[in-house]
Amino acid sequence: GQQLNQSPQSMFIQEGEDVSMNCTSSSIFNTWLWYKQDPGEGPVLLIALYKAGELTSNGRLTAQFGITRKDSFLNISASIPSDVGIYFCAGQLNTPLVFGKGTRLSVIA
Amino acid sequence: SQTIHQWPATLVQPVGSPLSLECTVEGTSNPNLYWYRQAAGRGLQLLFYSIGIDQISSEVPQNLSASRPQDRQFILSSKKLLLSDSGFYLCAWSAFLTGSNYGYTFGSGTRLTVV
Numbered sequence: 001g002q003q004l005n006q007s008p009q010s011m012f013i014q015e016g017e018d019v020s021m022n023c024t025s026s027s028i029f030n031t032w033l034w035y036k037q038d039p040g041e042g043p044v045l046l047i048a049l050y051k052a053g054e055l056t057s058n059g060r061l062t063a064q065f066g067i068t069r070k071d072s073f074l075n076i077s078a079s080i081p082s083d084v085g086i087y088f089c090a091g092q093l094n095t096p097l098v099f100g101k102g103t104r105l106s107v108i109a
Numbered sequence: 110s111q112t113i114h115q116w117p118a119t120l121v122q123p124v125g126s127p128l129s130l131e132c133t134v135e136g137t138s139n140p141n142l143y144w145y146r147q148a149a150g151r152g153l154q155l156l157f158y159s160i161g162i163d164q165i166s167s168e169v170p171q172n173l174s175a176s177r178p179q180d181r182q183f184i185l186s187s188k189k190l191l192l193s194d195s196g197f198y199l200c201a202w203s204a205f206l207t208g209s210n211y212g213y214t215f216g217s218g219t220r221l222t223v224v
Contacts, residue, residue, distance in 0.1 A: 041217055042218050090212070102152050
């Protein structure tokens with residue numbers, strides 16, 4: 001089945017630093033989504049991408065749908081303590097969403 | 110607006126006992142419904158999805174089953190729990206199964222510990 005490789009698995013950064021994480025797929029998708037999960041909660045949608053090459057921002061977050069349709073990245077600028085959590089990429093073609101294994105972000109004040 | 114409710118929030122069950130987790134959606138009709146499991150430190154694994162009443166698709170053969178007795182109700186069950194069934198179970202809904210949509214909206218999850 002489809003698999004998503006998400007990296008890095010975890011990150012420890014200083015408050016104020018920028019963050020970058022990415023996902024690659026063995027097959028193409030027509031939708032890429034990025035979610036954030038706070039401890040003990042369900043994931044919440046951050047950004048949705050529907051077209052190859054699309055670059056979308058949501059506040060300090062920016063995500064891009066790779067031109068090959070097999071990858072996507074998420075950038076967070078000027079990180080703050082509330083950015084702590086697990087970030088998931090998710091992709092979709094003609095099946096339910098497939099999720100990456102997540103990037104656990106820790107922010108050191 | 111649409112809301113999704115999932116309960117209980119936490120559950121501790123002995124090995125061999127039955128399981129029933131419930132999920133309901135409000136504010137929409139004919140939603141697509143999903144059950145995901147998240148093992149500790151792992152990603153989200155799709156267990157079941159449903160596009161309508163009594164229409165269930167199973168993604169991973171296992172000790173669990175799902176049912177959709179009503180349009181906005183999705184139930185995850187087991188007759189006899191195993192230790193490996195421990196995890197964080199998430200229910201989700203979406204307006205569309207595939208294609209352009211606004212992603213899936215997740216419930217707040219159930220933390221299941223089998224002892």
